[in-house]
Amino acid sequence: xxxxxxxxxxxxxxxxxxxxxxxxxxxxxxxxxxxxxxxxxxxxxxxxxxxxxxxxxxxxxxxxxxxxxxxxxxxxxxxxxxxxxxxxxxxxxxxxxxxxxxxxxxxxxxxxxxxxxxxxxxxxxxxxxxxxxxxxxxxxxxxxxxxxxxxxxxxxxxxxxxxxxxxxxxxxxxxxxxxxxxxxxxxxxxxxxxxxxxxxxxxxxxxxxxxxxxxxxxxxxxxxxxxxxxxxxxxxxxxxxxxxxxxxxxxxxxxxxxxxxxxxxxxxxxxxxxxxxxxxxxxxxxxxxxxxxxxxxxxxxxxxxxxxxxxxxxxxxxxxxxxxxxxxxxxxxxxxxxxxxxxxxxxxxxxxxxxxxx
Ligand SMILES: *Cc1c(COP(=O)(O)O)cnc(C)c1O
Numbered sequence: 282x283x284x285x286x287x288x289x290x291x292x293x294x295x296x297x298x299x300x301x302x303x304x305x306x307x308x309x310x311x312x313x314x315x316x317x318x319x320x321x322x323x324x325x326x327x328x329x330x331x332x333x334x335x336x337x338x339x340x341x342x343x344x345x346x347x348x349x350x351x352x353x354x355x356x357x358x359x360x361x362x363x364x365x366x367x368x369x370x371x372x373x374x375x376x377x378x379x380x381x382x383x384x385x386x387x388x389x390x391x392x393x394x395x396x397x398x399x400x401x402x403x404x405x406x407x408x409x410x411x412x413x414x415x416x417x418x419x420x421x422x423x424x425x426x427x428x429x430x431x432x433x434x435x436x437x438x439x440x441x442x443x444x445x446x447x448x449x450x451x452x453x454x455x456x457x458x459x460x461x462x463x464x465x466x467x468x469x470x471x472x473x474x475x476x477x478x479x480x481x482x483x484x485x486x487x488x489x490x491x492x493x494x495x496x497x498x499x500x501x502x503x504x505x506x507x508x509x510x511x512x513x514x515x516x517x518x519x520x521x522x523x524x525x526x527x528x529x530x531x532x533x534x535x536x537x538x539x540x541x542x543x544x545x546x547x548x549x550x551x552x553x554x555x556x557x558x559x560x561x562x563x564x565x566x567x568x569x570x571x572x573x574x575x576x577x578x579x580x581x582x583x584x585x586x587x588x589x590x591x592x593x594x595x596x597x598x599x600x601x602x603x604x605x606x607x608x609x610x611x612x613x614x615x616x617x618x619x620x621x622x623x624x625x626x627x628x629x630x631x632x633x634x635x636x637x638x639x
């Protein structure tokens with residue numbers, strides 16, 4: 282029997298989502314979700330009426346939600362594209378805006394490479410500097426659409442607005458896509474630069490700072506021309522790309538600025554606590570501007586620490602790429618969860634000492 286799957290996809294290496302094990306209750310610090318529920322208005326928006334309306338298709342223009350996002354960021358609805366998670370925005374940007382090729386860091390969001398392969402893009406990975414900072418000059422010199430996660434994942438490090446502006450300025454004919462999935466935890470957004478630079482597209486998500494990972498909602502802010510191109514791709518693949526309940530949930534979430542401020546501040550406080558506690562125990566911890574920390578210890582191997590923590594009911598994310606395999610990425614949960622995390626770290630370090638001396 283023939284394989285019915287197209288040969289061009291047979292060797293595609295798909296994205297590996299963080300594990301979601303069901304064997305026991307874990308403290309989940311592995312997929313950068315928010316430890317807090319969505320804003321109160323979200324539950325109210327999912328009314329009986331809204332559920333009954335699920336018999337109808339969703340609004341393909343997503344207008345009410347785009348308007349709410351546009352108001353929040355000081356742009357026009359024609360500058361906003363909403364998508365099924367920001368992954369879908371990124372998919373369209375890779376699909377339709379990479380004719381001159383693409384460049385991205387060797388250590389960054391794993392999906393860029395997957396999309397590059399999926400859409401047959403001629404891409405180049407630029408190695409991060411040894412301290413995990415982004416080699417800005419190499420990006421300025423490179424040809425092709427630049428995809429930059431800012432702050433970057435899993436390193437947590439951020440470029441300043443001035444640095445992004447330098448890249449935009451270096452070649453006005455090159456599109457720069459800035460993926461701001463984590464920007465609300467201490468980074469600087471470049472959304473205000475969209476008016477000045479037609480070669481900028483900013484991608485954001487409701488999955489992290491707005492507690493809606495499971496609703497799947499993201500967006501792109503860019504020139505009306507870029508948004509029109511993304512719309513064309515969407516109407517050629519899935520016109521009703523965002524479902525009714527998610528459109529309502531997203532609108533309610535973005536309208537509750539007070540809750541947004543409260544929860545992101547709580548996460549940044551818990552991050553500061555966790556970073557300080559890890560550093561007291563001689564961990565190396567990057568200067569994270571995100572809702573996770575990237576940390577290593579010379580007392581034990583990164584993979585070994587990951588396994589010990591898992592046995593103790595704490596899930597963190599470990600990557601096997603040689604450059605970063607000594608590190609673990611630790612999502613910031615509630616303060617209570619982070620206190621438990623630190624207590625378990627102490628157990629791991631203690632047990633490790635024990636075996637060393639045995
Ligand atoms: C989480 C994440 C996304 C994707 O988020 P969605 O859930 O698809 O909105 C995009 N980019 C980066 C860097 C991320 O970490």
